[in-house]
Amino acid sequence: MKAYLLIDFGSTYTKLTAVDIENEEILAVAKDITTIESDIMTGFNNAYKKLMKNESMHTVEFVKKLACSSAAGGLKMVAVGLVPELTAEAAKRAALGAGARVIKTYSYDLTEDEINEIKVMNIDIILLAGGTDGGNKECIINNAKAIAESELNIPVVVAGNKVAVTEIRSIFSKKNIFHAVTENVMPKLNTLNVEPAREEIRKIFMNRIIEAKGLKNAESFINGILMPTPAAVLNAARVLSEGSDKEEGIGEIIIVDIGGATTDVHSIASGDPSKPGVNLRGLEEPFAKRTVEGDLGMRYSALSLWEAAGTRKIKKYIKNKELNIEEGCRYRHNNIMMVPETEEEIDFEEAMAKTAVDMAMERHCGYVEPNYSPMGMVYSQYGKDLMEVNYVIGTGGVIVHSEKPRDILEAGAFSTDNISSLKPRHPKYMIDKSYILSSMGLLCEELPDMSVRIMKKYLKLI
Structure with missing residues (x-):
């Protein structure tokens, strides 16, 4: 066989x-x-x-x-750009889409303190962006000089203003800094072009990072370590949503992955306004989008989840309102191998998970703002409208082992408590009971039709 x-x-x-x-x-x-x-x-x-x-x-x-x-922490990166809301954010999205954990994003000229901060971060790659094509080139060149002169022995992916590329090549070559040049992540204002940078990051991961991580x-x-795990999950999500050459996809989807340290959300959707009369604003959103919430986790980040959410938000989901929320989260933070056994422990875990899903989905999805104009009320959309996605798929231990996984995922649905958030309204819910998403992301590299069929077979409606 x-x-x-x-x-x-x-x-x-x-x-x-x-x-x-x-x-x-x-x-x-x-x-x-x-x-x-x-x-x-x-x-x-x-x-x-x-x-x-x-x-x-x-x-x-x-x-x-x-x-x-x-x-070993996966693929860790920093993203450097010009304007925080534009090229710096575009660089961050490119890195996240490549499966990286973005430790920090920098904008404008790098300071000496920021360079020293990067030195102690133990990162794998720097993504250097800045300026639209033909726009500002001084910032990205200054940052290239700062990186070169600091003697940081870290690969650099250059994905900024094409006018600056020749000078940046010269700067890095003189200092023998490994660098790869690819297309600008933002060639025009508010226009994203993240795929070339993602592919370059993946090549470096395969060729250089693997050896450094002891995976040699x-x-x-x-036959090969093809990509970081989050990139494999995003791969699987994309082929499941869009389909392959011979297999139909299932349409727009969201995948929620709750882990010990982070809650990751992947969406495969255009995110265009689902209601008439709404105007898009801000940076263009990627069709395949990934966000990572490092303060929303079940163990390593349990304490930061409590700090981010607050006691009342977690208590909203818990049966025993007398429990000490801070104490419960602190215990899990200090005992990362804890396995919940009693009914009360399981209920506490699921309240944490619901809080994580609620907050992670709110951060991932877009929102609408009403504005008054001479023509009357107008609505502006920022981020992706995910109200009409077909499916929300859950994975991660707390979801897979839950007797009521749908309840956890429904915490991330649209609610009248926050009518401006563009969370999904009436999706169908599925669960990755066999943890196959990352493996199918690998399989679809070679057998995409088969990977779609297997996911349709093994991802279960709940």
């Missing part, structure tokens, strides 16, 4: 998925603790032994072994 082995070297667990490519079925899944501190193959081998114990695996021949990774040991066994 011919099969693909799809591997996710996660920050906590290494997850394996075996796919029968003849019958288009998931044969088995297995996971074990990721061992990035010693040899990443130790955790992999532990998971592999579990996988091969499954009866369906006895006659398997793996014809391909593909992987993604978020081990895995390459003798597998």
Whole structure:
């Protein structure tokens, strides 16, 4: 039996998925603790032994072994641009879409303090943008000089004003700084062009970052680590939504992934106004958008979730109103391996999850502002209108193990409590019970039709 082995070297667990490519079925899944501190193959081998114990695996021949990774913090970047709301924001969106964790975004000329801050961040790539094509070029050139003179030994992706490229190449070449030049992330005012930068970031991840993360040991066994894990999930979301050459997609979707450290939201949708008389304002939104909320997590970020949400917001979702919310969140922050067992612990977990979904969706979705004009009331839309998306898909441990996963996801739906937010109104809800999204993001690189069919088969309506 011919099969693909799809591997996710996660920050906590290494997850394996075996796919029968003849019958288009998931044969088995297995996971074990990721061992990035010693040899990443130790955790992999532990998971592999579990996988091969499954009866369906006895006659398997793996014809391909593909992987993604978020081990050792995943792909960490900073984005540098000119104006905070424009090129700096465009650079950030390009980095997020490439599957990176954006540690910080800088705008205008980098100061000495900011350069020193970058030095201690332990990041993998700098995305340098700034200026529309033919516009301001002094800022991006000054920032290139600051990076070069600081002796930062970090790869730089240059995605800014094309008029400045020749000078920037010279600046980096003289200091032997590895750099890659690609198209401007904002060639015209408010116009995004993030795909070329995303692809360049991915190439550097594959060719340089893998070795630095200690993942080189895995390459003798597998065919390649193709991308960061979040990029694989975004890949899967896109092909599921749009379809492939032979398979119809399911339409516009949102994926919500609640983890221990972050809550990630992916949307595949145009985001154009769903109501007449609404005018778009601000920076153009990417069709495939990813946001990462580093203060909304179930363990590492449990305390920051409480700080961001406040006691009353979490209590809104909890049964026992007498519980000490700060204490419960602090306990989880200090005990990251905690597994909820009692009914009260599970209820507290799900209240945290609902809060995370509520806030992450509000930050991801756009909003409408009313304005008075000589012609009467007019409405301006900022961000994506996601009110009419077809599906919201949930993944992550707290959703997958919940007896009421729909209740968690519905916390992110449109509510009359905030009528300006453009959250989904009446979507259908699905759950990634088998954690297949990242593996299907890998599979669709080679077998897109099959990956769509498998996702339609295994993602369950709730």
